[in-house]
Amino acid sequence: MWSKLIIDMKALTVTKEPLDAEFQELGGRALIAQYMIKNVPPQCDPLGNQNQLLFCNTVFAGTKLTTTHRLSIGSKSPLTGGIKESNVGGYAASLLADQGIKLIVVKELPSSEGLWLLHIDSKGKATLKDASIYQGINNYELVEKIHERFGNKLATISIGSAGERQYKNASIQVSEFGSGHPSRAAARGGLGAVMGSKGLKAIVIEKPEERYKVEYADEAKFNEICQKLNKVIAEAASNDPFHNIGTIATIEVTGANGILPVDNFSGRLFPEYTEVGANKFMTNLATRGGRNKLACQPGCVVQCSNCYNDKDGNYLTSGFEYETIALFGPNCHISDLDAIAQMDRICDDIGVDTIETANTIAVCMEAGKIKWGDADAALSLLKEMADGTEFGRLLGNGCEAVGKSLGCKRIPVVKHQAMAGYDPRNTKGTGITYATSPMGADHTAGLTMGRAFDDTGRTAQAYVSNKLQVAMCFADSMMCIFAFAHTVPVLPLFGELMAALYGGSPDFTRVSVGLGVKTLLTERAYNKMAGMTIEDDRLPDFFYNERSIATGSKFDINNVELEVLFDF
């Protein structure tokens, strides 16, 4: 049976228990939602003692389903003030599953200042160790020190100085499979600050001597269906630009059609977008000994990750993604891919969300704090954030905090969280997702680009956003969404997979409703109890009032469409 670890940061105790019966058939985002609504008061202070921080595995953890070892991290968000589930690749979920751990719950606050590290050793023993020696140490150095101390057969989950300082844009970084670089981020919503508030610097999970064996209702049947699914995914992935290039390939689409945000979501085009596009990226990889087609977790067939070296061929960053490139690049009028890679490295190192941070830099540019396109000035602002200067600490509180402080009128946030790399006027369904997702402006909650009639039109956008938001809820409970995307023609197989693993009927509604609709409605209920209203489901005014120069489009989705989006 799966275990649950309860870490009490006040008593500094670790308890291992069997996972509660009510959560047995849940995982990932679905488990986070159900746990949160039952155990974490929606009106609590996100950085106070009533909030809890959850790390959990997916519904199919421990099985051979490709990409199923995705780590979901949940809590009440200090950024949005609502429920937050942020999921991340890397090696940690896989080793947690090997350890037989489905859920880690971190409760309470330490009664005195200090830092601790949760160590799960190869024998499955979990202990809290004093980590005050790591205070102020950022993720890359921290991981090196952890490897020196505990060896290399492990995965890390950690925060940098940003999390320790409880920046609202702080991420939780997870080490990649293979390289061990702490470059995979559970980035959104400031969960690093929650980890920092609890004085938990890192979780170290060693590869267990004995691997946990999943209990199946019908193992042979499960493996048969699983093999089918893995085959479908592997075949489709071989033609997927995310595999053959990486997520940066998205720029080749969005750069030309006005979806790529430029100059703080001005709606303009950025003619130099190819400078930060796929060709440049691939050339730099080839000439500098970089790599793509890397798996961030064992057994992944999509392999969208990469390793990006600097001009001298030295490692600079990995997991270098479209969002980071779009938002530090064209959205800050920067076309220097190496400078953007440096920014990515700094963000991973101090542990902040690149989306929130890049949007914060863009509003600094809009407000005249630094010049458009000035990569050096942007890097100095990141340094201020790393150093914890007065302005650096403000930057750490995100795009809205900085925009308001500088008097910026155009602040691209929903539920206080900055938008991802898609202009909602030119992919309106994504705009509907930004507006209505319980997570705030989050593209992974339902990116409709290319899926409705016309990205800049109104027709069918709400329909597609609704369908995708439900699908992303159950996908985030099962596996990585990039692999999931290839399973659309064979979706009912997931119902069969549930039955083969847990028993019962192979009905797909166990997935679509049980993990999808129910999760979404639970999250919305949580946010409502946390004080959010219908007015929180809107985009900032300027998207309704300003035309995108690239297409002439405004965000013209009426409020009724937003308000009835989740009528099921």
Add this chain to the structure above:
Amino acid sequence: MITSYNVFVPSLMGCGSSLRTGLKVRELGCKKVLVVYDKGLKAVGIADTIVENLRNAGVEIVCFDGVLPDPPDTMIEEAAEIARNEAVDGIVAVGGGSAIDTAKGINVLINNAPPIMQYFGVQKRLKPGVPMVFIPTTSGTGSEVTNMCVISCTSRGNKDSVVSPVCVASLAILDPELTLGLPPKMTASTGVDALAHAVESLTGGNSNPLSDALAREAIRTIAKWLPIAYKDGSNIEAREQMLLASMFAGMAFTNGLVHLGHSIAHTLGAIFHIPHGVACAVALPEVIEYTARTEYKKVRMICECLGVELPEDASPEEIGAAARNALRALIKSVDIPNMKELGIPIEAIAKVAPLVIADAGFALVPYRIPASKVAAILQSAYEA
């Protein structure tokens, strides 16, 4: 709002215009055409007239007279095989929506491998087919001027559609005389189909000023002339006006698209095999009432076209209710039966509603409506 005006099909209209079919087909450069129609049309002599007209123009003919109502994919695939084997270089369809949609389906498969179900949805990259000429003999479908065809999927038991430039005719020939023999029941059911196209496209999220204008004119024309054509099928002016309204409504929904009413119609049609127009009409008043919450300006236009006067400050609910009543009165005036009269059991509604929201066209509804509310609409319309 930025919109695109989609005007696809040149049209030739007037009494006797079908006698120019051969001439026009030859002008298109076709030497051997597949003529598509159903057996009923042969019985009334229309098919033979057109075939003879084509032969006289020196065009070689291959006939496909096996068109079935709600054209099934399997029938289309068989017909397409004939077309490919005979290497036709054009298609002429004569008849109602079924014949025209069959022709479109055949054209999709001329240079794209079967089965046709793989092309359901909006298709931008299909290989082109051959020139098509459509000659409607009913006033309802509007299919002669649209870029889509509706097909019954036999393996899934539902209706779906292919939307593609391959479905666009080179020419529509609208000859009101060909509609004179249409019996009153079919005049009524096809007429309310055109009405549904007009009011749904007006209230759809894709509507634009061009489609609005066409839809308004279609509604006005249908309101005036459908009851006349229904009562006196030999009234050529009524027939001409209805054929025109049907074309206008077809052009309107090519731009504005149709939504919930057609999702209901396709679902009822697939389960209970009732005529498409009737299936469109049974809940149409309630559907338009539902749209009034967001599309009240458009629903007000519908009221105006139907001669209903509303106070300046009428609320969306009042506008919706007025439109519902006026549409129901028009539909009743041509004796369209309700669901109860059609013999649909009331218990079926609970099963139909979830299928309606699973229909491919449901994506086009102006705002989200859950299955429970669709069921409420169907219940409200059941005996109305």
